[in-house]
Amino acid sequence: MARTEFKMEQHMIRLRFIAMLGLASVSAGASLAEQRAPAEVVTEIARTTKTATGQPIALAPGPLQVVATIYALAPGVKLPEHKHPFQRYAYVLEGELTVQQSGVSSRVYRAGDFIVESVDGWHFGAATGSGPVKLLVIDQTPPGAEITINRP
Numbered sequence: 001m002a003r004t005e006f007k008m009e010q011h012m013i014r015l016r017f018i019a020m021l022g023l024a025s026v027s028a029g030a031s032l033a034e035q036r037a038p039a040e041v042v043t044e045i046a047r048t049t050k051t052a053t054g055q056p057i058a059l060a061p062g063p064l065q066v067v068a069t070i071y072a073l074a075p076g077v078k079l080p081e082h083k084h085p086f087q088r089y090a091y092v093l094e095g096e097l098t099v100q101q102s103g104v105s106s107r108v109y110r111a112g113d114f115i116v117e118s119v120d121g122w123h124f125g126a127a128t129g130s131g132p133v134k135l136l137v138i139d140q141t142p143p144g145a146e147i148t149i150n151r152p
Contacts, residue, residue: 045091046114046116050116051117051118052099052107052115053101053104053121055119055121057116058087059140060086060087060140060141060142060145063142063143064141065142066138066139066140067141067147068136068138069137069138070093070135070136071134071135072132072133072135073095073097073132073134073135074127075095075129075131075132076127077127078124079124079126080124080151082123082124082148082149082150082151083120083121083123083149084118084120084139084149085119085120085141085145085149086119086139086140086141086145087116087117087119087139087140088117088119088137088138088139088140088147089114089117089137089138089139090114090115090117090138091113091115092111092114092115092133092134093111093134094131094133095111095127095129095131095133096108096109096110096111096128096131097109097125097128097135098128099115099125100123100124100126101118101121101122101123108128110129122151
């Protein structure tokens, strides 16, 4: 009986040792994964000095306000022809947007595209894909200024 108890104790010691090795391995792996995971990921999505129509980007002199807006367009919606007197940026969150500049060919933007809109150029946008369009739009204007002017 003493021999059986001795073998059982050896077996239990081996099991504890294996369990400790397993825990140490998992802990080391988690620690290694934490060390490899970057604390910050920066992905540049655009860098330009010109608008979509080739104008140099210029901000109005003096104090500015920043207006951030989410636009949601149902499939098939066409916005009225309009222009923006000051700088406007848009990031396509989802969908497909076709922008038609007056006198210039159209351009299609899809999710992940960044748009530097033309200043004082008549244009319209349309949701041309099968789903809705969602845009994050940022305007930089003098406080109280018009952001969008619809064509009469």
